[in-house]
Amino acid sequence: MNALIEGDELILSGGQVSINQPIIVKTKNVQLTAHEKFTIKAVSAMDACLKLEAVNSSSIQYGVEFDNITIDGNNLANHCLLFEDGIGLYTTEIKVRRVKCSKALLDGIKIVAPSWVMRLNNCNSEYNGRDGIRITTKGNLQVNAVHVIDSVTRGNTGNGISLNGISHVLKGNTIERNYYGVSIDPTIDSNNGVLNAVYNLVIKDNYFELNRKGEIYAKSTRSGQISGLSINNNYFWSNVVGGSGTLIKCEGSLNFIKSLNLEDNTYLIDGVNVTKIFDGGNALGADSNIGVIVDPNKFVNIGLARATWHDYKVLPVPPKLVQNSNYDLTQKSENIMWLIPKKIVFGLPNEISSKLVRSLNVYTETDSTNYTIRWKFIVKSLTTGAIVKQVSGDIPKTQSSLITGNVLNTSLAYERLSNTEFAYCEFELLNNTDGTFLYFHVPYVEMSH
Missing domain, CATH: 2.60.120 (Jelly Rolls)
Structure with a gap:
């Protein structure tokens, strides 16, 4: 099985196919669907088990759908599922449903610019050598509007989800036992000193548990700033030994992280191995809001952010x-x-x-x-x-x-x-x-x- 072309709809029967080269999907309006459990397994080294690839420099990839497929990198493939146009203009209107990825040498799912309007629903990416899901710019090319919904990233050596780009949504996911749960870094995979940024990122209704370094990490530098980051209605739990000691951690110079909104989350920490809920790294701008703080010792270095300190039981009287x-x-x-x-x-x-x-x-x-x-x-x-x-x-x-x-x-x-x-x-x-x-x-x- 090598190349699929425009208009193909391939219904996969149950079972397993062992591959020694990538399955390549080219051009638009292609669907791969399995009605029963179907597994793609790498049996030799390759860049990716399943890969989207452009036909030529003027092609636009759209209407590609993958549904109900299990991909086993078998510690041989760099990626289980790779979206990387390479020479094409851009990739858009991609739907990935019920896809399970595991044991890639690098990332379970990697989405590389130029790409936008992609949806990952009910997917699993577990026990990969780097990240569960990696969403990244390429040079000065943007990756925009990737929605990861109701999915699981678990047990990856790297982060559950690493990303940069614009207008992504992470909603309803379970993110546990990775390095960081979510890492937001405008400079990952950038090259030639190109200025990158993260804008309008929504992290909502997710469950974070026992990620080894911390639950969310946001890094902003002069070469890559963050603006419009909403972290709302999530559940965070950690008592991990040897991590950062903080659930949500920011780094960067003052005002390098703008319009951060942190409200209505549930936090559970042990107070021994994890002592802080939020460390703003003194990077937050004046238009940031971290809501009502219930313990000033657990929300620190908030920079210029607006906050309401409200404490009934632990505000001391010196x-x-x-x-x-x-x-x-x-x-x-x-x-x-x-x-x-x-x-x-x-x-x-x-x-x-x-x-x-x-x-x-x-x-x-x-x-x-x-x-x-x-x-x-x-x-x-x-x-x-x-x-x-x-x-x-x-x-x-x-x-x-x-x-x-x-x-x-x-x-x-x-x-x-x-x-x-x-x-x-x-x-x-x-x-x-x-x-x-x-x-x-x-x-x-x-x-x-």
């Missing part, structure tokens, strides 16, 4: 900052009760350094009907302990209408901290005439670049 209070500092509670007229002081996470602090917000409850809330935002030097700036204000009941369930917003007018300063906030109930208690829930901080 002992040296607490005054006029009887709060037991060994306890960290969602609800902290202060008997009037005590004041409450909260330390703020170190990660607000070099950020603009927009506001302090605290959920407050009291039985008082007449009072004033006095708030202070205080910044001190890390080296001398001296106060370097202080913002404060009084909010009477007539302004705040503070009752059970209300949120007090201090509106700090954008105070910036340097990395040699630390901050804390203080709340106090004044002019009380009839109240007996005041509840403060641990505050959260809204900030941006």
Whole structure:
């Protein structure tokens, strides 16, 4: 079996075919479908078991479909399935369904530019010598709009999915026990110093588990930047020994990763081998958003990104900052009760350094009907302990209408901290005439670049 030509539809019967040279698919409107289990197995060295190849320099490959095929590289073929036009203009409208690839010397599935509008559905790529799926530019040629849906990459020596290019979607996949689960690198397989980039990448509704180095890695350099990266509604779990210690890791100079959106994911880590959920590498631009952070020690180096710090149970109150209070500092509670007229002081996470602090917000409850809330935002030097700036204000009941369930917003007018300063906030109930208690829930901080 050598070359298939335009218009062919080949129905494969069940069984296995052993090959000593690639099966080559040329030109457009070609379908390879198996109604029963059908396996292609390499029995000698070759570049790929199944390969798309252009006819000439003016050809456009489209309408190619592969369905229900198992490909065994047998540790002899470099790739199980290879899309590489070579001399053609581009490859488009490719559908790959229920294809299982394993034991390639390099990649189970490799898609090389110029290519766009390709869909991989319900595919498996496992136990390959490099990546499960590799989607890559070639020189200055782009690879765009590859959708990997409801597929599995497992047990590969390299990454589950490595990619660069534009407008890819990874959705509903299981990505486990690879090196990195997903590696985003604009410079992979580029040549001649061509500037490459990753734009508009969606990683959504996937399951990541126990990838050896980490779950997602994004690398951005001056020769290849990342913009428009959405990581939403995924499930991440890892307790791997010897990895990066971080689920999602970014690298690059400041503002080299733009428009990153990280929200509504589920994270599970052991806190010993994996201690951080997100490390932005101080590469994120001001238009990035990493959502509501539940633990400032697990989301670090966020660069210029906007974030909301919101922590009920693990935001510490540094002992040296607490005054006029009887709060037991060994306890960290969602609800902290202060008997009037005590004041409450909260330390703020170190990660607000070099950020603009927009506001302090605290959920407050009291039985008082007449009072004033006095708030202070205080910044001190890390080296001398001296106060370097202080913002404060009084909010009477007539302004705040503070009752059970209300949120007090201090509106700090954008105070910036340097990395040699630390901050804390203080709340106090004044002019009380009839109240007996005041509840403060641990505050959260809204900030941006």
